[in-house]
Amino acid sequence: MSDLLGQGWGPPGPMTLHDKTNKQNFLLLIQLRWIAVGGQIVTILFVRYVLGIGLPLVPMAVVILLLIALNVASLRRHSSQDAITNTELFLGLLLDVTALTVQLYLSGGASNPFISLYLLQVILGAVLLETWSVWALVFIASTCFIALTTFYREISLPAAHGAGLFSLHIQGMFICFVLAATLLVLFITRVQNNIRTRDAHLADLRQQSAEEAHIVRMGLLASGAAHELGTPLATLSVILNDWQRMPALEADPDLAQEIREMQGQLDRCKKIVSGILMSSGELRGEGTVRT
CATH class of the missing domain: 1.10.287 (Helix Hairpins)
Known part of the structure; x- marks a missing residue:
């Protein structure tokens, strides 16, 4: 398909269909990051003030502010007329993995039930990125996972939750599962819609090209x-x-x-x-x- 897009099948203008699809997917990634920011704020406040579990609020707030700044910069990049490259999508997901790693480091490391959100980032990479970028993201996420088993900040549980740690962990895993599944369904469904729209447009262009070729043959005849x-x-x-x-x-x-x-x-x-x-x-x- 990329060959067809590069051989004149795309619409007139500086951007091909592939570039437009990348731009739409980049916007979806920005929207997903806003959801992640909101989810982190709600989760941190709930754990700190409802469950009474001590968390380093200032460093975690700094990470959230950096994600907000990244999203603002990404919105400005999306509003430009230039095409979104695979490298930019890869760097965006890499920064998301970095932010998640820092948050997990500050909240228990690999024992944090939200550790499985790494899988969400990898799946998004498999949908959006080229092959080399996906494997690089898998390697980086796996390395971060392994590092968090050794290097992390321990969290202190109140005495009331000490005996129920396993129960809290199961509840956290369930919340993480529901969150990841919901985001994947929403995100991948919209990505597939973008791809179907691009393929339909490409089919129309093929049909138009075939009709024009037929007209040219009739003219030559x-x-x-x-x-x-x-x-x-x-x-x-x-x-x-x-x-x-x-x-x-x-x-x-x-x-x-x-x-x-x-x-x-x-x-x-x-x-x-x-x-x-x-x-x-x-x-x-x-x-x-x-x-």
Whole structure:
């Protein structure tokens, strides 16, 4: 498909269909990041003030502010007329993975039930990125996961939750599962809609190109036929001119009238052939006329 888009199948303008689809998917990634920012704020406040679990609010707030700044910059980038590249999509997801890693480091490391959100980032990368970028993202996310098993900030649970740690972990895993599943369904559904729209447009362009090619072939056929008809028409014109000067035929009024009628029809055929050649950008080489 990228070959077709690069060989003139795209619409007129500086951006191809592939570029427009990347731009739409980039906007979806921005919207998903806003959802992630809101989810982090709600989760941090709930854990800190409802469950009473101590969290480093200032560093975690700094990470959220950086994500907001990233989204503002991404919105400005999206509003520009330039195409969104695979590298930009990869860097955006890489920064999301980095922010998630920092938040997990500050809240228990690999024991945090939201550790499985790495899988969400990898799935989004598999949908949006080229092959090399996806595998690079898998490697980086896996490395971060392994690092969080050793390097992390422990969280202190209140005495009331000490015995129910496993229960809290299961609840967190369930919330993470529902969140990831919902976001994946929403995001991938919209990405598929973008892809279907692009494919439908590409099919229309193929159909239009086929119709234009058919018209060109018909034009070439008509032009070739007009050229082929030129010689016999010229021969008939010479013969009729000779007949008009023959005394035996001039003496017969009926024959003379039929010859003049034949000459008129012959001139009409010449005009039709000349019109066909004029439409194809050519001229008949008969006489000198002002055009």
